Amino acid sequence: AQSVTQLDSQVPVFEEAPVELRCNYSSSVSVYLFWYVQYPNQGLQLLLKYLSGSTLVKGINGFEAEFNKSQTSFHLRKPSVHISDTAEYFCAVSDPGSGGYNKLIFGAGTRLAVHP
Amino acid sequence: DAGITQSPRYKITETGRQVTLMCHQTWSHSYMFWYRQDLGHGLRLIYYSAAADITDKGEVPDGYVVSRSKTENFPLTLESATRSQTSVYFCASSESFAAWDTQYFGPGTRLTVL
Numbered sequence: 001a002q003s004v005t006q007l008d009s010q011v012p013v014f015e016e017a018p019v020e021l022r023c024n025y026s027s028s029v030s031v032y033l034f035w036y037v038q039y040p041n042q043g044l045q046l047l048l049k050y051l052s053g054s055t056l057v058k059g060i061n062g063f064e065a066e067f068n069k070s071q072t073s074f075h076l077r078k079p080s081v082h083i084s085d086t087a088e089y090f091c092a093v094s095d096p097g098s099g100g101y102n103k104l105i106f107g108a109g110t111r112l113a114v115h116p
Numbered sequence: 117d118a119g120i121t122q123s124p125r126y127k128i129t130e131t132g133r134q135v136t137l138m139c140h141q142t143w144s145h146s147y148m149f150w151y152r153q154d155l156g157h158g159l160r161l162i163y164y165s166a167a168a169d170i171t172d173k174g175e176v177p178d179g180y181v182v183s184r185s186k187t188e189n190f191p192l193t194l195e196s197a198t199r200s201q202t203s204v205y206f207c208a209s210s211e212s213f214a215a216w217d218t219q220y221f222g223p224g225t226r227l228t229v230l
Contacts, residue, residue, distance in 0.1 A: 004158075032216045043120075043206060043221035044159075051216045090158055094215040102147060102213050103174075106158035 002027055002095050006107035014115050015083055021076040021110045023091030033074040034092040034104065035065055044090065050074060061085070086114045119143075122207050122222040130230050135194045137225045139207030147210045148190040149174075149219060150182065152203040159206060165190055166213060197229045 007022040025031060032051050036044040048059025055067040065076045074091060091107040120141040129135050139148065146167050151159040161174030163182040171182050179201060181193045190209075194201055204226050208219040 006158075009156075034218075036221075041223075043223045044208075045221070046218050049216070049218065102210050102215055102217050102219065103161065103164075104159075104219060106160070108156050108158045 002031065002093050002105045004091050004093050004105055004107035006089075006091055006110045008110050009108065010111045010113065012113045012115060013081055016080050018079050019077065019081050019085075019112065021089050021091075021112065023074045023076065023107060025072050025074065025091075025093045027072070027093075027095070029095070032094040033065075033067060034094065035059065035063070035074070035076050036090045036092060037061075038088040038090065038109075040087070047076070047089070081112070081114050083114050083116060085112060087112060120207060120209055120220055120222040122205075122225050124225060125223065126226050128228045128230065129197050131197060131199060133197050135197050135227065137192045137194075137205055137207075137227070139190045139192070139222060141188055141190075141207075141209045141220075141222075143209060143211070143220070144187060145209035145211050145220075146187065147213055148184070149208040149210075150180070150190070150192045151206045151208065152176065152201075153206060153224070154203050162192065162205075194227075197227075199229050201227065202229045203227060 003026040005024045013019045034049045035047040050057045050067045058064045088109045092104045123138045149164045150162040165171045165184045207222040210217045210219045
C-alpha cells in the first residue's frame with residue numbers, strides 16, 4: 001500500500017527566506033502527487049499537482065515542487081516566504097493502479113511558521 | 117456562494133449520542149468523500165460516494181454511517197459517539213473518479229466527544 005512521509009512536522013523560517021518542505025512516497029510505480037495547503041480554520045486548498053511531463057511543477061502563491069522518481073520524492077519549495085504562508089502543508093499521493101479511483105493518501109502534514 | 121459547505125462548524129457532544137455532520141456541494145460533482153484529520157495522521161478517508169445511493173468504505177469506516185439520497189448532500193452520522201471520534205472532519209468532492217482529479221474540500225467540522 002502507498003504511504004507518504006513528510007519528513008518535518010514543523011518548519012520555522014524567517015520572512016523572505018527560502019523554504020523547502022520535504023515529501024517522500026513509498027512506491028516507485030507511476031503515481032500522481034499533490035500538495036495541499038490548509039490555512040488556520042480553513043479546509044484544504046490545492047497548491048499544485050504532478051501528473052506527468054516536466055518534473056518541475058509550478059503552483060499558486062509562488063510555490064513549486066520537483067518530482068524525483070528515483071528518490072520517490074516530491075519536495076515543495078518557495079524562494080521567498082511571506083507571513084501569509086504560515087499554514088499546514090500536506091503532501092498526498094494517488095495511485096492510478098488502485099482500481100483507478102480517486103483515493104488520496106496523505107502525509108501527516110508540515111506546519112510552516114513564518115516569523116517576521 | 118458556490119462551493120462546498122459543512123455544518124455545523126463546531127460540535128460538542130457526549131459519549132453515546134448520535135451526531136450527524138452535514139456536507140453540501142453546489143458543483144454537481146458526482147464524487148464525495150469524508151475524511152478525518154488527527155494530529156500525526158494527516159487525513160484519513162472514512163467513506164466515499166460515487167453517486168446518489170452509491171457509497172463505499174474507506175480506510176477508517178468503523179463507527180460511521182453515510183447516506184447519499186441527493187447528489188449535492190453527503191451526511192456523515194456517528195451512531196454512538198466515542199471519545200476516539202474527537203477529530204476534525206472534512207468533506208470533499210471531485211468531478212470524476214480519476215486518480216489525477218482534484219478534490220475540493222469544505223471548511224471542516226471540529227467535533228469534540230466528551
